Amino acid sequence: xxxxxxxLLRDNINSIDDKILDLLKKRAEVVKEIGAHKKSRNKVVDxxxxxxxxxxxxxxxxxxxxxxxxxxxxxxxxxxxxxxQQNNKSTINTKRSIDSIKVYKGGKSSVKGKDNIIKLSSNExxxxxxxxxxxxxxxxxxxxxxxxxxxxxxxxxxxxxxxVNNLNFKRIVLGCGSDETLLFAALAxxxxxxxxxxxxxxxxxxxxxxxxxxxxxxxxxxxENFKINIKSILNAVTPSTKIIYLANPNNPTGTYxxxxxxxxxxxxxxxxxxxxxxxxxxxxxxxxxYDPGFSLADEFDNVVxxxxxxxxxxxxxxxxxxxxxxxxxxxxxxxxxxxxxxxSISQEIAIIALDDKDxxxxxxxxxxxxxxxxxxxxxxxxxNTRSSEGNFSFIETSEEKAIKISKHLTNExxxxxxxxxxGLPNCLRITIGTKQEMETTIKALKKIS
Numbered sequence: 451x452x453x454x455x456x457x458l459l460r461d462n463i464n465s466i467d468d469k470i471l472d473l474l475k476k477r478a479e480v481v482k483e484i485g486a487h488k489k490s491r492n493k494v495v496d497x498x499x500x501x502x503x504x505x506x507x508x509x510x511x512x513x514x515x516x517x518x519x520x521x522x523x524x525x526x527x528x529x530x531x532x533x534x535q536q537n538n539k540s541t542i543n544t545k546r547s548i549d550s551i552k553v554y555k556g557g558k559s560s561v562k563g564k565d566n567i568i569k570l571s572s573n574e575x576x577x578x579x580x581x582x583x584x585x586x587x588x589x590x591x592x593x594x595x596x597x598x599x600x601x602x603x604x605x606x607x608x609x610x611x612x613x614v615n616n617l618n619f620k621r622i623v624l625g626c627g628s629d630e631t632l633l634f635a636a637l638a639x640x641x642x643x644x645x646x647x648x649x650x651x652x653x654x655x656x657x658x659x660x661x662x663x664x665x666x667x668x669x670x671x672x673x674e675n676f677k678i679n680i681k682s683i684l685n686a687v688t689p690s691t692k693i694i695y696l697a698n699p700n701n702p703t704g705t706y707x708x709x710x711x712x713x714x715x716x717x718x719x720x721x722x723x724x725x726x727x728x729x730x731x732x733x734x735x736x737x738x739x740y741d742p743g744f745s746l747a748d749e750f751d752n753v754v755x756x757x758x759x760x761x762x763x764x765x766x767x768x769x770x771x772x773x774x775x776x777x778x779x780x781x782x783x784x785x786x787x788x789x790x791x792x793x794s795i796s797q798e799i800a801i802i803a804l805d806d807k808d809x810x811x812x813x814x815x816x817x818x819x820x821x822x823x824x825x826x827x828x829x830x831x832x833x834n835t836r837s838s839e840g841n842f843s844f845i846e847t848s849e850e851k852a853i854k855i856s857k858h859l860t861n862e863x864x865x866x867x868x869x870x871x872x873g874l875p876n877c878l879r880i881t882i883g884t885k886q887e888m889e890t891t892i893k894a895l896k897k898i899s
Contacts, residue, residue, distance in 0.1 A: 477527075478534060485535030494535040495546070500528050508689075517689035522643030525666070529642075545642065547661035554654055557867045564863045568887045571865040573701065573731075573842050575764035576883035577813055580806035583765075583799055591795055600794035603784075607797045611772060614804050617744055621780040624792045628730055628758035628771030629655055632695065635726050635754055635773075636663040637786040640692045647686050648695040649678050651703055651872050653728065656695040665692070676703040676836065676844075680715045687723065694719075697728040699735055702869055702879040704838020709741035716750045724779070726754045731840035733762035733810065734817055740839070744774045751776040754783070759796075761841060762813055763803045768796040817841050817882050824880075824888045831895055845878040852876050854898065862894040 529546045557571025604624040612619035625631035642664030648656035660667045699706040756773040760766035838844040856868040867879040
């Protein structure tokens, strides 16, 4: 190694860095002048302008740095420019993406002045967990060991999941709900300025997770049937894309991608992009062309498949979920997973729930039958539902009627989800509850039909 040569080159870099600093100083002066001409200090961000700048720079760039590095550098500059224009003197600041997060609220769970409500707003399993779970809780679950940490990696539950699904337990990562495993993927593979692709009307947490890690959301628009097109996803891919989140089936629209479509997507994607298939409602799908399994994780290194115990298994309150991926990706996800992230009780009860396959089948059959009945009754009331998979019905109507239905049902003590926060103010999502709950809902709707 020629140390003298290296030192000369480093001196050269120092000189270049000084020139870059001088250019940044000049840029900052111009940025502040632009900010002075803007009407509001709170509305200085111009995303369209930033995208045009990035596109221009990428087209004209002839340097050795990768294109995604260039994008990250300039997005950092954009964030710094925003702070300059806002002239925020607060000593407590966060990154720009965090500032723009709208806190996830979920479906309503109570109505003022009403005690006995029917909650059809959060896609919970209204039938509750397996009777075997209830029996186990009554006989065995105590808080006598609450001073002890849970198993750090939930190996017993992972081994059970592997046995039930014919998987490799080493490639299973547990989460506090599947939401946490979604976050693991972004934490592991994204940096500030990277891009995450997700559907326009997909699970709200995808956008929030993107902002948490400082990534930019690239939104995919659906077709007239609310379905995502594979070509649209591929057209949105850029050198900065690191993750694609796809709920399959999708919440709240209930549309799904076939196995053939997903394979086509994976074969066309660059191998460095992680496709996260969110299967929160997978157990409910009964379509022949849908893939309810995990073989994609054996065929492709860059896929993460998530599952939850919150829906079909009826354990939403215990917050337990998991994901499956290639060995390489699982090792990376485990590095960002916090220790003891799932509770002892949750791990124990999830194992019991997995044993009761008959109850799971009963829940799925009940959902299918009650959903068919409910949607036929809605038809008679001239309330249109879209074809959907999952434990919910997706209603498309006018915004005026959606508000009217939602308000009326709330007054009747029945909570449903009007989808304003999803950009679908003319749509409703109604969880399929018990037969009695859905009969009560239809009786209530007849009063305004």
